[in-house]
Amino acid sequence: MGKKVLVIGSGGREHAIVDALTRSAQVEKIYCAPGNAGIAAVAECVAIKDTDVEGLKAFAVEKGIDLTVVGPEAGLAAGVVDAFRAAGLKIFGHTKAATRIESSKEFAKQLMVKYDIPTAAYEAFDNYEEAKAYVDRTGVPTVLKYDGLAAGKGVVVAMTEQEADEALRDMLLDESFGKGRVVIEQFLEGPEFSLMCFVCGDKLYPMPVAQDHKRAYDGDKGPNTGGMGAYTCLPFITDEDMEYAMEKIMRPTAAAMVAEGCPLTGVLYGGLMKTPNGIKVIEFNARFGDPETEVVLPLISSDICDIFEAVATGVEATEPTWESLATLGIVLASKGYPGSYEKGYAIKGLEAVDGQIYHMGTAAKDGEIVTAGGRVMIVVCKAQTLAAAHAKANAEVAKIECENLFYRTDIGHKAFK
Ligand code: AMP
Ligand code: GLY
Numbered sequence: 195m196g197k198k199v200l201v202i203g204s205g206g207r208e209h210a211i212v213d214a215l216t217r218s219a220q221v222e223k224i225y226c227a228p229g230n231a232g233i234a235a236v237a238e239c240v241a242i243k244d245t246d247v248e249g250l251k252a253f254a255v256e257k258g259i260d261l262t263v264v265g266p267e268a269g270l271a272a273g274v275v276d277a278f279r280a281a282g283l284k285i286f287g288h289t290k291a292a293t294r295i296e297s298s299k300e301f302a303k304q305l306m307v308k309y310d311i312p313t314a315a316y317e318a319f320d321n322y323e324e325a326k327a328y329v330d331r332t333g334v335p336t337v338l339k340y341d342g343l344a345a346g347k348g349v350v351v352a353m354t355e356q357e358a359d360e361a362l363r364d365m366l367l368d369e370s371f372g373k374g375r376v377v378i379e380q381f382l383e384g385p386e387f388s389l390m391c392f393v394c395g396d397k398l399y400p401m402p403v404a405q406d407h408k409r410a411y412d413g414d415k416g417p418n419t420g421g422m423g424a425y426t427c428l429p430f431i432t433d434e435d436m437e438y439a440m441e442k443i444m445r446p447t448a449a450a451m452v453a454e455g456c457p458l459t460g461v462l463y464g465g466l467m468k469t470p471n472g473i474k475v476i477e478f479n480a481r482f483g484d485p486e487t488e489v490v491l492p493l494i495s496s497d498i499c500d501i502f503e504a505v506a507t508g509v510e511a512t513e514p515t516w517e518s519l520a521t522l523g524i525v526l527a528s529k530g531y532p533g534s535y536e537k538g539y540a541i542k543g544l545e546a547v548d549g550q551i552y553h554m555g556t557a558a559k560d561g562e563i564v565t566a567g568g569r570v571m572i573v574v575c576k577a578q579t580l581a582a583a584h585a586k587a588n589a590e591v592a593k594i595e596c597e598n599l600f601y602r603t604d605i606g607h608k609a610f611k
Contacts, residue, residue, distance in 0.1 A: 195222065196220060196221055196222025196223070197220050197221050197222060197223075197260040197261060197499065198222060198223045198224075198225070198257060198258060198259050198260050198261075199215055199221050199223070199224050199225070199259065199260065199261045199262070199263065199499070200224075200225045200226070200227060200250075200253070200254055200257075200259045200261070200262040200263070201215070201224065201225070201226045201227075201229075201233075201237070201262075201263050201265065202226075202227050202244050202250060202262065202263070202264045202265055202266070202269050202274065203226070203227075203244055203264070203265025203266045203269070204226075204228050204229055204230050204233075204244065204265075205230070205265065205266070205484055205554050205555075205569075206484060206485055206487075206488050206525075206552040206553065206554040206569070206571065206572045207265050207266075207482050207483075207484040207485070207487040207488065207552075208226060208229070208230075208233065208265040209230065209232050209233050209488075209552035209553050209554075210487045210488045210491045210492070210550075210552050211263055211265060211482070211487065211491065211498075212224055212226055212229075212233050212236055212237045213236065213491070213492070213550065213552070214491045214492075214494055214498040215263075215498060215499065216236050216237075217497075217498070218497045218498055218499040219497060220497060220499045221499055223238070224236065224237035224238070225237060225238050225239075225240055225253075225257065225259070226238070226239050226240070227239070227240045227241075227242040227243075227244065227250060227253065228240065228241050228242060228243060228244070230553045230554070230555070230556055230557075230566075231553055231556040231557050231558040231563055231566070232551065232552065232553025232556055232563075232571065233553065234558065240253060244264075244265070244266050244268055244269040244272075244274075245268050245269055245272040245274075247269075247272055247273055247274045247277045248277075250262075250269075250274060250278075251274075251277050251278060251281055251283070254278065254283050255281065255283070259283065260284065261284050261285070261286065261499070261502060261503060261506060262278060262283065262284065262285040262286065262287075263285075263286045263287070263502055264285065264286065264287030264460070264481070265481065265482060266481065267293065267296055267297065267479065267480055267481050269287070270287050270288050270289075270290065270293040270460070270480055270481060271290060271293050271297045272290075273289075273290040274287065275287045275288060275289050275290070275459070275460075276289050276290050284503070284506045284507060285506055286459070286460055286502045286503075286505055286506045287459070287460040287481070288458055288459055288460040288480045288481075289456060289459070291455075291456035292451060292456040292457065292458050292459070292460075292480065293480040294456070295447075295451065295458075295462070295478045295479075295480050296463075296477075296478055296479045296480035296481070297480070298341060299318075299339045299340075299341045299348075299377045299477075300318045300341050300375060300377055302477070302478050303316050303318070303377060305447070305450050305451075305454065306447075306475060308450070309446055309447070309449075309450040309453075310446070311442070311443055311446050311447055311450070311475060312442060312443065312472055312473065312474045312475065313474050313475040313476075314337070314379040314380040314381075314382050314474060314476075315379070315380040316377050316378060316379040316380065317377075317378055318341065318375050318376065318377045318378075319366070319375060319376050319378065320366070320374070320375045320376075321366070322362055322363065322366040322367050325362050325366060325376055325378060326359065326362055328378055329352075329355070329358045329359075329362070329378060330355075332378075332380075334352055334353060334354055334355055334357075334358055334381075335351065335352060335353050335381040336351075336352050336358055336378060336379070336380075336381055337349065337350070337351050337352070337378070337379040337380070337381055338350045338352060338358065338361045338362060338365065338376055338377075338378055338379075339376065339377040339378075339379065340365045340374055340375075340376060341374050341375040341376060341377055348365075351381065362376065382467050382469050382474060382476070383467075383469060383470075384467045384468045384469040384470065385405075385428075385430050385467070385468050385608060386405065386406075386465065386466065386467050386468075386476060387403050387404070387405050387428055387431055387466055387467075387468070388403065388404050388405065388406060388424075388463060388464070388465055388466070388483050388486045389401075389403050389436075389439050389440075389443075389444065389463075389464040389466055390404075390461050390462070390463045390464070390482060390483060390486065390487075390490065391440075391444050391448075391461065391462050391464075392460075392461060392501050392505055392511070392514070393444075393448050393458040393459070393460065393461070393462045393505070394457075394458070394459055394504065394505040394508055394511070395448070395452050395457040395458070395459070395508065396445070396448050396449050396452050396457075397448075397510065397511070398440070398444055398445055398448055398462075399501060399511060399513055399514055400436070400440060400444070401490050401494075401514075401516070402426045402427075402490055402493055402516055403426065403428055403431050403436070404424050404425065404426050404428070404483070404486040404489050404490050405424060405425060405428055405486075405606075405608065405609075406421045406423075406424050406483065406485060406486055407421065407422045407423045407424065407602060407605055408421060408422070409422070410422060410527070410531070410532060410602075411602065412602050412603055412604045413604065413607075417532050417533070418532070419527070419531065419532045419568075419569070420484065420485075420532070420568070420569055421483075421484060421485040421486075421525065421569070422485075422524075422525045422527065422569075422601070422602045422605070423485065423522070423523055423524045423525050423572070423601075423602055423605030423606075424485045424486050424488065424489045424522075424523050424605070425489055425520065425521060425522040425523065425580060425583065425584075425605060425606040425609065426489050426490060426493065426520055426521045426522075426580075427519075427520035427521075427579075427580045427583075427609075428609060429580070429609050430468065430608075430609070431468070435468060435473060438472070438473055439464065439466055439473050442473070443464055443466065443473065443475060444462060444464055447462065447464075447478065448462060458480075459505055459506065459508070460480065460481065460505065461479075461480070461481055461482050462478065462479075462480070463478065463479035463480070463481065463482065463483045463486075464478060465477040465478070465479065465483075485523055485525060485572055488523050488550075488552045488572050488574055489521040489522065489523045489574055490521070492521055492550055492574055492576060493516045493517045493519065493521060493576075494514055494515070494516060494517075495515045495516060495517050496512070496514045496515040498514070500512060500514070501514050517576075519576045519577065519578060519583075520576070520577055520578070520579055520580040520582070520583040521574055521575065521576050521583055522574070522575055522577075522580065522583040522584050522586075522587045522605055522606050523552075523572045523573065523574035523575075523587065523605070524572065524573050524587050524588065524591045524601050524602065524603075524605050525554070525569050525570075525571070525572045525601060525602075526569075526570050526571050526572070526573070526591065526594060526596070526599040526600070526601045527568055527569045527570060527599065527600060527601065528555075528565050528567070528568055528569075528570055528598055528599060529598050529599065529600055531568035531569065532568060535568060535598075536565075536598060537557075537564070537565050537566050537567070538557075538559070538564050538565065538566070539564060539565045539596050539597060539598040539599070540559075540562045540563070540564050540596065541556070541562075541563045541564065541565065541570070541571075541594060541595070541596040541599070542562075542594075542595040542596065543593045543594045543595045544563065544594060546593045547573060547590045547591075547593050547594065548575075548586075548590055549573050549574055549575040549576075549586065549587065549590045550573070550574040550575075551571055551572070551573055551574075552571060552572050552574065553570075553571050554567060554569040554570055554571055554572060555567015555568060555569055555570050555571075556570060556571060565596065565598060565599065570596075570599060571594075573587055573590050573591045573594070574587065575587040575590055580606060580609055580610075581610070583606075584605065584606045584610075587605070588603055
């Protein structure tokens with residue numbers, strides 16, 4: 195009998211996870227909670243929210259789910275893994291305690307200082323006056339991070355004192371994100387990259403590195419978004435860089451989490467920066483990155499179920515294998531995003547696309563796919579070289595017709611300089 199797998203989440207990342215699972219020889223049936231209109235073509239979507247721990251658990255018991263994979267941090271922070279494990283259910287993802295490496299910036303920073311993991315110098319404050327005095331003393335540019343899950347909007351890189359002050363007022367006086375603390379960090383410079391590893395305690399299995407593009411428009415202009423595209427095969431990350439990142443950052447972090455009594459049992463995402471003084475951690479996430487996952491998982495050539503199972507059960511895994519090709523993904527977003535935008539526009543031409551299409555925010559309406567979110571879908575193409583993947587993805591994305599979508603044409607530009 196094949197396995198029944200439940201994937202929790204509803205974005206492009208979960209679509210890519212589901213897609214990788216469809217290539218597994220062991221999987222018979224895939225459910226996705228809550229899923230989206232694209233996922234619905236390859237899995238059975240069930241209307242349970244990613245944070246409805248009791249609802250998810252009851253569903254897994256009822257259907258006899260063999261393995262659950264958690265996408266978003268909200269579910270992890272809500273304790274879905276703890277609840278599933280307590281009920282004897284197999285699940286891939288971190289416990290609530292381990293998820294603090296993402297959900298609490300201060301926890302992550304203290305861990306890095308304690309275990310000598312390279313990162314920017316910092317101090318944490320809950321008082322506006324003290325925070326302001328620190329910024330006055332240390333100067334700009336500076337980086338202000340709201341301590342808590344803020345849906346990617348909690349980081350301000352302040353280039354002027356006025357920007358820093360506005361952000362501090364916002365975070366500490368107006369409490370726009372709720373009552374919290376602010377971590378103030380030294381400003382670092384250099385190319386950023388994302389290194390994701392499957393981690394079970396002190397055992398790590400790295401994935402190919404990727405780079406995200408956070409700004410909305412070409413040339414890295416415009417507001418920050420959830421990610422407008424990503425690619426693999428970063429020419430500025432050498433084998434030595436990978437070795438350094440694994441040996442000085444990823445392995446010591448996993449070991450530190452074991453020592454702290456909250457071992458990792460899912461994905462550790464290192465948001466890293468290659469500075470003139472070495473590679474340093476910008477942030478950790480406790481989950482697959484989005485949109486990095488959409489360009490990384492199409493490359494896995496071993497059965498993804500093996501690594502999910504091994505991590506979920508704590509057994510030694512066989513190292514996953516990866517195709518040595520380049521991938522590049524371009525996100526189509528609703529006009530106006532990341533600000534306000536309209537929904538419900540029909541999307542045509544999808545069947546003409548030669549590449550993976552992962553849905554992020556779509557809905558099915560009268561037999562058509564319509565826009566239903568800020569980031570709507572991502573088109574991912576594979577090729578022998580990054581330049582070829584770039585050309586192909588741009589050609590394929592242009593086949594999609596929808597009057598209310600926009601996309602960047604320069605994904606991967608840092609690799610072509
Ligand atoms: P987010 O993914 O929303 O946490 O965005 C964080 C972004 O802010 C990173 O991708 C960096 O571009 C930038 N950032 C964070 N910390 C620093 C730092 N210490 N120095 C320079 N830029 C930073
Ligand atoms: N791509 C950044 C993130 O997943 O947070």
